[in-house]
């Protein structure tokens with residue numbers, strides 16, 4: 001809370017994740033693992049401390065002031081702050097601007113800059129899981145919230161062939177499609193999630209960016225049996241038990257991946273931005289797996 005942040009006495013170089021709630025975040029152990037690896041070659045990183053800080057939506061502007069005053073190097077933002085932070089920034093990275101959201105803050109030379117490493121996370125997670133990134137692919141994105149927008153923007157950025165955004169509320173998918181359509185040769189369209197499977201070609205990468213699957217009793221975001229052959233299924237949810245969507249896909253023989261890779265690689269990118277060093281994805285992944293086990 002703002003109260004505890006006011007009292008906070010920083011040691012070394014503070015970093016952290018800020019959200020509401022943030023108790024269950026696995027970012028602290030993930031970043032600490034990578035910082036330990038960095039400290040092996042440069043002892044300065046032993047003084048970098050990554051914590052978790054809870055701020056209510058309305059507390060963010062004052063909170064950012066505290067982070068600045070207390071010498072924070074950087075902050076990861078999560079729900080509900082990624083969009084609300086925009087007016088507080090001095091500078092924004094063009095990719096983050098297209099995503100309409102910032103998940104990485106950098107404090108440097110008295111300036112506050114915003115980046116978004118979620119897209120980098122998706123690109124590298126897909127490459128790791130399926131042997132090739134987003135370039136040249138036909139992609140179906142389920143959902144039209146912040147996670148979907150970041151994914152769609154990265155698909156365009158990476159040179160996907162086509163992006164179909166499918167959502168229960170089609171107007172939200174339409175808004176994302178329109179925001180990204182200009183100045184790209186990537187074909188971007190919006191569709192109702194009920195009609196999406198009919199428009200999908202074999203070999204499409206299907207990304208679940210809805211919140212469906214967070215709870216075991218949730219309905220499926222899309223019927224896997226309606227999808228054509230040779231699709232690849234990526235779920236942004238990183239539950240190690242796998243979501244019903246992925247379990248159904250696995251049963252039907254589709255290549256699948258949960259969202260852990262995305263979490264890891266967005267973390268890698270954020271820490272690379274702050275440290276200027278190459279960061280160990282392997283150490284981050286092991287720490288996540290140990291925390292989730």
Ligand code: ATR
Nearest residue numbers: 143144145146147148167168169172209210211212
């Ligand atoms: P995030 O920031 O993680 O993207 P969000 O903005 O809350 O989260 O978006 C949640 C997504 O899950 C939305 O696409 C939402 O669909 P609507 O835009 O139609 O609300 C989708 N979603 C959540 N619950 C759903 C449900 N029961 N059926 C279909 N879609 C659902």
